[in-house]
Amino acid sequence: AEDRLADILARGTVRIATTGDYQPFSYKNPVTHEYEGLDIDLGRQLARELGVKLEWVPTSWPQLMADYEAGKFDIVMSGVSINLERQKKALFSIPYLKDGKTPITRCTDAQRFQTLAQIDQPGVNVIVNPGGTNEKFARSHLHHARLTVYPDNTTIFEQIASGKADVMMTDAIETRLQAKLRPALCAIHPNQPFTYSEKALLLPNDFRWKAWVDQFLHQAQARGTLDRLQTRWLSWPWLTQAPQNDLDTLLALMNERLKLMPDVARYKWNEQSAIEDLAREKTILADLVKQAEAAKVSPSLATAFFKAQIEAAKMVQHQLTDSWRQQQASRFEDIPDLKTEIRPRLDALTSQLIDALARNQTTLADPARQPLIESTAQRWIPQTQWGEAAKTASAPLLNPRP
Ligand SMILES: C=C(O[C@@H]1C=C(C(=O)O)C=C[C@H]1O)C(=O)O
Numbered sequence: 001a002e003d004r005l006a007d008i009l010a011r012g013t014v015r016i017a018t019t020g021d022y023q024p025f026s027y028k029n030p031v032t033h034e035y036e037g038l039d040i041d042l043g044r045q046l047a048r049e050l051g052v053k054l055e056w057v058p059t060s061w062p063q064l065m066a067d068y069e070a071g072k073f074d075i076v077m078s079g080v081s082i083n084l085e086r087q088k089k090a091l092f093s094i095p096y097l098k099d100g101k102t103p104i105t106r107c108t109d110a111q112r113f114q115t116l117a118q119i120d121q122p123g124v125n126v127i128v129n130p131g132g133t134n135e136k137f138a139r140s141h142l143h144h145a146r147l148t149v150y151p152d153n154t155t156i157f158e159q160i161a162s163g164k165a166d167v168m169m170t171d172a173i174e175t176r177l178q179a180k181l182r183p184a185l186c187a188i189h190p191n192q193p194f195t196y197s198e199k200a201l202l203l204p205n206d207f208r209w210k211a212w213v214d215q216f217l218h219q220a221q222a223r224g225t226l227d228r229l230q231t232r233w234l235s236w237p238w239l240t241q242a243p244q245n246d247l248d249t250l251l252a253l254m255n256e257r258l259k260l261m262p263d264v265a266r267y268k269w270n271e272q273s274a275i276e277d278l279a280r281e282k283t284i285l286a287d288l289v290k291q292a293e294a295a296k297v298s299p300s301l302a303t304a305f306f307k308a309q310i311e312a313a314k315m316v317q318h319q320l321t322d323s324w325r326q327q328q329a330s331r332f333e334d335i336p337d338l339k340t341e342i343r344p345r346l347d348a349l350t351s352q353l354i355d356a357l358a359r360n361q362t363t364l365a366d367p368a369r370q371p372l373i374e375s376t377a378q379r380w381i382p383q384t385q386w387g388e389a390a391k392t393a394s395a396p397l398l399n400p401r402p
Contacts, residue, residue, distance in 0.1 A: 025079025
């Protein structure tokens with residue numbers, strides 16, 4: 001008989017399928033090309049507890065069940081909703097999140113759209129993304145309101161903020177996330193949604209493997225890991241717009257590097273170790289010069305640029321630890337390991353940053369393009385949450401160089 005758990009342990013790898021298109025669960029960051037989100041963190045913890053390597057298997061919603069039948073993965077972690085159709089073929093773990101459809105609207109109109117009866121009125125503009133459970137829900141519950149089907153998931157919430165639409169009904173977790181990303185919007189009773197559904201992990205038909213996964217989730221729930229993951233990924237500084245050109249990409253990568261610093265600082269806080277690690281900095285700068293030469297980037301530009309990124313990284317860490325010291329913060333839970341998890345991601349970013357420098361090199365060296373660089377950086381700095389550190393990071397792009 002099949003014993004998937006034994007297979008995984010013998011193989012030394014767990015294959016986790018994910019779609020990469022569903023914030024806050026699974027999102028393929030278009031700048032770093034890495035997966036990020038609640039289910040991604042949970043997947044890393046699952047692999048750690050199994051004691052095996054993790055292989056992400058890209059899948060998509062339309063392909064999910066076909067990939068399952070082709071045996072391409074051991075588990076799906078992607079914010080999958082339990083549904084009895086899927087369960088005719090596969091198994092689900094115990095649920096790790098409760099959800100349901102609820103409204104999101106402008107905060108100024110929050111009182112107008114509390115109930116379905118209030119929403120289903122002539123003159124109310126409801127907006128919905130096509131093809132999924134949101135559209136199904138809207139079509140079966142709305143008879144008087146005007147329903148606009150809007151295909152662009154990335155700008156649909158802008159339509160509400162700008163008044164082109166009034167309200168959307170979607171998963172409560174998405175309304176919470178969007179309300180954090182866009183302060184003009186409010187999630188309406190996300191704790192008492194109109195419908196009830198559950199998120200779980202999709203598994204092959206193997207009860208021993210399911211028992212292991214259920215125990216893992218049970219512990220994550222009981223120890224508070226799942227609550228912490230929700231808090232983390234609902235306040236994550238998600239990318240809201242993909243970069244449009246090489247200069248945007250460079251700035252976005254600089255931002256991605258800084259986004260890793262809160263975890264670096266939390267790790268060091270737990271270990272009570274110093275923020276500055278000069279040996280590590282020396283290694284980075286030495287590797288970098290080699291990589292720069294290979295990519296035909298001037299080593300002096302690359303060095304100046306990375307010194308500024310490292311300076312900014314330490315500023316972010318100091319700011320955070322100063323505030324934690326003031327608040328007498330205690331230990332942080334579930335922090336990724338600096339050596340085996342965070343620094344490898346920083347190293348991957350180093351290569352991507354060098355590529356981006358190479359693609360921007362002529363622009364950066366051209367005095368006629370300085371005004372463009374300056375205005376792009378000036379727009380970028382306040383869009384990040386890093387304040388002075390973002391200025392420090394972008395200084396080498398602005399200052400005229402020898
Ligand atoms: C990020 C870290 O903290 C500091 C900043 C570094 C960086 O930006 O790469 C390197 C070493 C430390 O001085 C780290 O320790 O990895």
